[in-house]
């Protein structure tokens with residue numbers, strides 16, 4: 001695997017050249033959200049310009065998240081963890097707090113701290129949290145504040161998240177609330193966090209009653225994706241992140257879906273150029289959606305394809321039992337099944353989705369613990385529900401099209417649950 005990763009080369013920027021011209025169409029197709037032509041071009045050219053002009057293609061590429069004065073770059077490449085200039089550029093104060101967990105600390109903490117300390121002008125503090133989704137809660141969050149206060153970090157400090165989505169979400173929420181907001185940098189180390197959670201500013205922790213129920217929108221100053229860190233990522237975690245990659249293709253980017261179908265073996269082999277392309281395309285898709293709808297008033301909700309079913313599974317079986325992407329994978333297949341039963345998509349889209357998810361070694365069956373009633377109860381408290389009425393992202397029309405709606409035949413939801421739930 002490491003050989004595949006170290007063979008990273010630069011044709012990735014070329015890979016992006018042709019998709020540049022196709023960026024606009026999938027945005028519109030996503031769920032009947034209307035976007036003016038000029039806005040489409042602006043988004044596309046932002047991505048393109050950053051990739052070709054700002055980033056030397058031989059070292060890394062950049063996807064810009066376009067949010068006015070809160071815009072920020074996502075750097076993607078190999079060896080970036082040791083690129084002290086890159087990270088220091090985004091750490092303005094005299095102190096930084098690196099937040100990581102006990103699994104990642106022995107692997108990447110020393111290099112991260114060394115890169116931050118290289119100028120000699122920064123005092124770097126560290127807090128190491130326990131590992132796991134079950135620790136993504138208020139009690140563990142307090143340890144970040146305890147450390148920050150004990151080290152007397154002021155409002156100019158920067159919180160650096162080194163880890164997967166759990167560390168990113170918690171550190172981001174801590175950065176949003178510590179002294180009413182301090183600087184924040186993300187160094188994602190899982191596929192899930194590289195393609196999704198570190199981009200877009202959703203931060204938070206879980207509550208026993210529901211996932212991510214307590215949180216804030218808070219954007220980082222930059223995201224640094226070093227694909228070399230994926231060398232140590234366990235297979236199950238690797239697959240989990242791919243559920244979100246498949247999601248982007250389904251909701252808005254048919255070309256990307258087809259590219260995944262054609263390249264899934266290379267992706268699973270962690271071939272470096274394939275990985276970089278998948279991460280870049282995912283970040284471009286997410287950056288476009290976030291730029292259009294930062295606070296999830298409309299199109300951003302489509303990023304939650306499969307998540308209403310998925311969150312119910314994660315909560316239902318207990319945090320940490322099923323990985324987020326595994327639950328989302330089952331959620332995606334349930335949403336595709338329901339869409340097909342509603343007559344909104346052709347059966348071939350359902351079949352292709354199932355095949356791709358299976359090739360990513362992701363589950364497509366509901367865990368036996370889940371009952372229909374448990375699903376119903378947990379789905380009703382989903383953040384996308386409207387007065388307790390479940391709203392879902394469902395596929396509609398050609399590949400790459402979806403809708404976010406509460407207007408569907410409820411019997412089809414029942415039928416979907418009956419089809420997938422195996423226990424009483």
Ligand SMILES: NC(=O)c1ccc[n+]([C@@H]2O[C@H](COP(=O)([O-])OP(=O)(O)OC[C@H]3O[C@@H](n4cnc5c(N)ncnc54)[C@H](O)[C@@H]3O)[C@@H](O)[C@H]2O)c1
Nearest residue numbers: 103164165166167189190192193196197202229232233324
């Ligand atoms: N904020 C968002 O928009 C958003 C989007 C998607 C998911 N999420 C959240 O992200 C979380 C899931 O993220 P995740 O899948 O990254 O899980 P995670 O953060 O739990 O990381 C997965 C596991 O891999 C380990 N790990 C991380 N990087 C590693 C590496 N390079 N080598 C070896 N081990 C490594 C971690 O310690 C952990 O055990 C969920 O809490 C989910 O709600 C948030």
Ligand SMILES: [Zn+2]
Nearest residue numbers: 244307324328
């Ligand atoms: Zn997700």
